[in-house]
Amino acid sequence: MKKFDYKEIGTEIGWNFAKMNYSVDHLSDYDYYKEVVKHITPTTKMLDIGCGSAEKTTRFYSLANKIYLTDFESEMLKKAKKNVEKYYDEIPKIKKKFNFRILDCNGPFNFPDNSFDLVVSRHCGANMKEVFRVLKKGGVFISEDYSEDDCQELKDLFKRGQDYNKEPLYKKVMNECLDAGFSEIKFLKFEEIEYYKTIDDLKYLLTHTPILDYYDEKQDDKTLKKYLDKFLTSKGIRLNRRLYAFTIKK
Numbered sequence: 001m002k003k004f005d006y007k008e009i010g011t012e013i014g015w016n017f018a019k020m021n022y023s024v025d026h027l028s029d030y031d032y033y034k035e036v037v038k039h040i041t042p043t044t045k046m047l048d049i050g051c052g053s054a055e056k057t058t059r060f061y062s063l064a065n066k067i068y069l070t071d072f073e074s075e076m077l078k079k080a081k082k083n084v085e086k087y088y089d090e091i092p093k094i095k096k097k098f099n100f101r102i103l104d105c106n107g108p109f110n111f112p113d114n115s116f117d118l119v120v121s122r123h124c125g126a127n128m129k130e131v132f133r134v135l136k137k138g139g140v141f142i143s144e145d146y147s148e149d150d151c152q153e154l155k156d157l158f159k160r161g162q163d164y165n166k167e168p169l170y171k172k173v174m175n176e177c178l179d180a181g182f183s184e185i186k187f188l189k190f191e192e193i194e195y196y197k198t199i200d201d202l203k204y205l206l207t208h209t210p211i212l213d214y215y216d217e218k219q220d221d222k223t224l225k226k227y228l229d230k231f232l233t234s235k236g237i238r239l240n241r242r243l244y245a246f247t248i249k250k
Contacts, residue, residue, distance in 0.1 A: 002207045003214040010075030013208065014053025014083075020204050021197040023235065028190035030245060032122055032144040033060045039118050039140050040064050047116045047134065049105050050124030053079030058087055062094050064118075068111075070103035077102065109134050118142070128176040135250045141182075145169065147189065147242040151211055154239065157227050158220065162210045170244040177248055184249040192243065195236030199228050202237050 009015070037060055040046065044064040048057055051069040053076050061067050069080050077100050088095040103109060107127035114136045119126075121143040131141050147170065148163040155161035163169060170187065177185055196202040203224060207215045231238040 001214055001216040004208075004210040006073050007075055009208055010053070010073045010079065014055070014076060014079035016053060016055055016079075017205070017208070020201045022201055022205075023195050025193040025195070027192060028188075030188055030190050032142070032245060035245070035247060036060065036118070036120050036142050037063075039142065044117045045115065046118040046120065047109075047111070049103065049119065049121040049126050049131075051080055052076050054083050058083045058098070062088070062097065064097065066099065067097050068099045068101055068116075070101045072102060072104045074102060121145075125173075128173070128180040128182070132180040132182060132250060137250060139250045141248045141250070142246070143173075144243060144245045145173075147244050150242045151239060152242070153231065154211070154227055157230075158212055158223055161212045170246075173244075173246065177246070182248050182250060186247040187244065188246075189242070189244045192241045194239045194241055195233065196239065197236045199224065199237065202228075202239065205239075 013019070033056060040061060040063050042063060042065060045066045046061065046064050047068045047070065048054070048061070049070055051057055051071050054069050057069065058080070069077070071077050071080070081100055084095060084098045101110070105121065105124050105126050107130040109127070109130045111134045113133055115134045117136055117139050119131050119135055119139070119141045123145055125145060126143065135141060146162070148166045148168055151161065155164045170189065174185065174187065196205070203215070206212050206224070212220075228237055
């Protein structure tokens with residue numbers, strides 16, 4: 001049995017899935033990174049909660065004045081540091097903008113009140129009271145996460161998975177935002193369709209992410225084959241992704 005282990009994934013691949021052969025159909029115009037970049041200026045001080053190995057953030061956020069890349073797993077931060085060095089080792093002016101710190105998304109955040117113009121979180125959640133506390137007045141929080149019904153067809157077949165059959169997560173986040181004191185809240189729910197070229201590509205995803213919580217080859221290979229029989233298309237093996245996003249102003 002291969003149980004999802006964030007530290008092990010951080011050591012092995014970071015959060016880089018370049019080994020997989022897959023494509024994505026975007027059913028919405030929403031793009032998380034474009035939304036974040038809209039709020040970055042040369043004076044922006046920003047906090048990235050749960051940066052993982054920061055393959056994209058290192059490239060998209062470099063316009064900001066100061067960027068704190070944080071994660072609770074040191075192995076992910078090691079990969080993030082390597083990515084910053086990869087892109088900016090010969091551009092010290094940009095390289096020194098990036099700072100690295102261990103931080104649990106559930107809090108407490110080890111930063112003073114009113115520290116940041118922008119706080120972002122992608123696929124890891126955040127303690128909204130702490131987000132409110134560390135944001136400056138007029139500051140913005142942007143997040144994207146998978147919904148509880150993400151990959152629902154796959155989870156129904158396996159009868160388990162991340163947040164399987166739980167209450168809608170976005171409602172919980174919305175209530176936390178209101179309780180924290182936020183009032184200007186923009187919410188969006190959207191879908192994407194991923195197509196995996198082979199069953200091994202899909203299996204790689206399922207053994208390197210928490211979608212199913214764990215993967216037991218002795219039992220789960222047969223179930224995965226049943227999924228392939230139902231969702232194999234001319235583009236590849238279809239996986240329905242369901243996400244939600246918030247843009248919130250303090």
